[in-house]
Amino acid sequence: MKKAIVVGATSGIGRQLAILLADNNYHVGITGRRAELLAELQELKPGKFKPSAFDVTDTTAIPQHLAKLTAELGGLDLLIISSGTGDLNPSLDPGIENETNAVNVLGFTTVADWAFNFFEKQGSGHLTAITSIAGMRGGRHAPAYNASKAYQINYLQALRQKATNLKLPIFVTDARPGFVDTPMAKGDGRFWVATPQKAALQIYKAIESNRKVVYITKRWRLIAFIIKHLPGFLYNRM
Numbered sequence: 001m002k003k004a005i006v007v008g009a010t011s012g013i014g015r016q017l018a019i020l021l022a023d024n025n026y027h028v029g030i031t032g033r034r035a036e037l038l039a040e041l042q043e044l045k046p047g048k049f050k051p052s053a054f055d056v057t058d059t060t061a062i063p064q065h066l067a068k069l070t071a072e073l074g075g076l077d078l079l080i081i082s083s084g085t086g087d088l089n090p091s092l093d094p095g096i097e098n099e100t101n102a103v104n105v106l107g108f109t110t111v112a113d114w115a116f117n118f119f120e121k122q123g124s125g126h127l128t129a130i131t132s133i134a135g136m137r138g139g140r141h142a143p144a145y146n147a148s149k150a151y152q153i154n155y156l157q158a159l160r161q162k163a164t165n166l167k168l169p170i171f172v173t174d175a176r177p178g179f180v181d182t183p184m185a186k187g188d189g190r191f192w193v194a195t196p197q198k199a200a201l202q203i204y205k206a207i208e209s210n211r212k213v214v215y216i217t218k219r220w221r222l223i224a225f226i227i228k229h230l231p232g233f234l235y236n237r238m
């Protein structure tokens, strides 16, 4: 039986990924701050999940939590980072921005580094993170969200390069959703909204085939291309 940890499994895409992994012969470590939601997930599929409630902004405690959970699972083949936050911030409140940075930058980095170092020592493994189309370019509605997702995309690229240089079979999958119907999807004008189930299935398939980058759903690749290549004088008016 393979072993996986989903960081941010209490809700949305992470929760669906945890269920999908459990249905596909994985023993799954599930994390998030809300212990009651982890317990609910455990009740749904008894014997499939090991819970560990912790906050990724408490970065000094992360290595301990992940090491303990890995020991309880009896090893680790795959770690998925689905924890994330972000809020619309029209008044540029630095409190909102730095709350986003604490989860999406500091928490993300600490989890990703722990996973990569574990896989390097082990000689193999797979790290996946749910980034976002928002990481393609800056965005005025939630500046820290876009910037933190760009950071994640860039960081994953660095880890992929590191794995190649180490000549180790460590895979890094960057899953970039457009809109998915979860509490995270905020703002008006949403379109091409995927269900969390559909998003999780496409991410799972990308992991299984060791994909480097995957757009969720596939047609968001087109939007990513447009956002990236739109001339500045047009983009800045949006």
Ligand SMILES: NC(=O)c1ccc[n+]([C@@H]2O[C@H](COP(=O)([O-])OP(=O)(O)OC[C@H]3O[C@@H](n4cnc5c(N)ncnc54)[C@H](OP(=O)(O)O)[C@@H]3O)[C@@H](O)[C@H]2O)c1
Pocket (backbone or CB within 6 Å): 007, 008, 009, 010, 011, 012, 013, 014, 031, 032, 033, 034, 037, 054, 055, 056, 057, 081, 082, 083, 084, 085, 103, 130, 131, 132, 133, 176, 177, 178, 179, 180, 181, 182, 183, 184, 185, 186
């Ligand atoms: N939904 C979309 O349209 C969309 C689009 C592009 C990218 N994404 C990305 O997809 C990922 C998953 O989001 P989602 O849409 O599934 O949203 P969600 O349902 O709100 O799930 C977010 C998860 O992150 C965890 N989390 C948040 N802050 C945390 C903290 N401080 N410590 C530990 N865990 C924390 C939450 O757990 P607790 O609250 O229990 O701690 C929850 O399990 C995020 O990285 C998001 O940026 C989402």
